[in-house]
Amino acid sequence: MFALSPSIDPSVSALAPDFTALSILVQAAPVLRPQVGKEALVQACLDMLQDDFPWAEAHLTQWAEMFKHFGAKPKRTPCSADALRxxxxxxxxxxAIDPIVDLYNAVSIRFAIPVGGENVAAYVGNPRLTRADGSEPFDVYKEGVLSHESPEPGEVVWRDDAGVTCRRWNWRQGVRTRLSIEQTQMWFVLERLPAMPLEALQHAGDMLEQGIQQMMPGAIIERSLLGNINH
Known part of the structure; x- marks a missing residue:
C-alpha cells in the first residue's frame, strides 16, 4: 500500500474548529463491474429527491456560511455538493462521466457532502488544506484550453508542493490531479461540518468503500479521520 499523509493547517483549524474529514486511500484492483458507479449515481439522485436526510440542507447552509468566512461568494462558487445537488x-x-467519478459523486449527492477524488500519482508531496497567499499556481481548462491562475489571498485551498489542487476548499478541482478509473492510486476526502452527524460521515465512507469493492474486488482500502473528531 502506498503512503499519503493529508493534513490540515492550523490557519484552517482556526477558521473551522469543528471541521472533520474522512480520508480514504485506495490501491485499485482490476475493474470488473464499471457499471457500479452509474448505478450508484442513479440511485443517489432518486434518494435525494424522494428521501433526503433531514440535516442535508442545514449542512449545505453551513458550507455556504463557511465560504463567506474566507471571502468566497457561495452563490457564484458554491461548495461541490451544493452544485451537484x-x-x-x-x-x-x-x-454518467466515469465509473469512479460517478461513484464519488453519488456519495456527495446522497449525503450532501463535498467529496474529492484525486490521482495520487500526480501529487508532489502530501496534500494539505491551508489558506493561500495568492501566488500558488492552479491549472484549469478555460474554453477547452489549459491555463493557469492563482487563488485569492486567504482563500482556503487544498494543495501539494507543486501548487493548488482544489480551489475554494472544494469548489473546483485542478486538472493535474484529476481522477479517473484508469488510475491505480486513489485518494478520496469527504468533508463535514457539524450540521452533518459524525455517524453519517462514516456511513458516507461506507457507501464509497462498498461501491469500490463491488467495482474492483480486491482493492485495498485504508481510512482515517482528519480534524475535529469529537463533534
Whole structure:
C-alpha cells in the first residue's frame, strides 16, 4: 500500500474548529463491474429527491456560511455538493462521466457532502488544506484550453508542493490531479461540518468503500479521520 499523509493547517483549524474529514486511500484492483458507479449515481439522485436526510440542507447552509468566512461568494462558487445537488434538482438526474467519478459523486449527492477524488500519482508531496497567499499556481481548462491562475489571498485551498489542487476548499478541482478509473492510486476526502452527524460521515465512507469493492474486488482500502473528531 502506498503512503499519503493529508493534513490540515492550523490557519484552517482556526477558521473551522469543528471541521472533520474522512480520508480514504485506495490501491485499485482490476475493474470488473464499471457499471457500479452509474448505478450508484442513479440511485443517489432518486434518494435525494424522494428521501433526503433531514440535516442535508442545514449542512449545505453551513458550507455556504463557511465560504463567506474566507471571502468566497457561495452563490457564484458554491461548495461541490451544493452544485451537484442543484443540478439534480433542476434535471432530475445526472449524466454518467466515469465509473469512479460517478461513484464519488453519488456519495456527495446522497449525503450532501463535498467529496474529492484525486490521482495520487500526480501529487508532489502530501496534500494539505491551508489558506493561500495568492501566488500558488492552479491549472484549469478555460474554453477547452489549459491555463493557469492563482487563488485569492486567504482563500482556503487544498494543495501539494507543486501548487493548488482544489480551489475554494472544494469548489473546483485542478486538472493535474484529476481522477479517473484508469488510475491505480486513489485518494478520496469527504468533508463535514457539524450540521452533518459524525455517524453519517462514516456511513458516507461506507457507501464509497462498498461501491469500490463491488467495482474492483480486491482493492485495498485504508481510512482515517482528519480534524475535529469529537463533534
Amino acid at each position: 442543484k443540478r439534480v434538482q433542476r434535471d432530475g438526474s445526472m449524466a
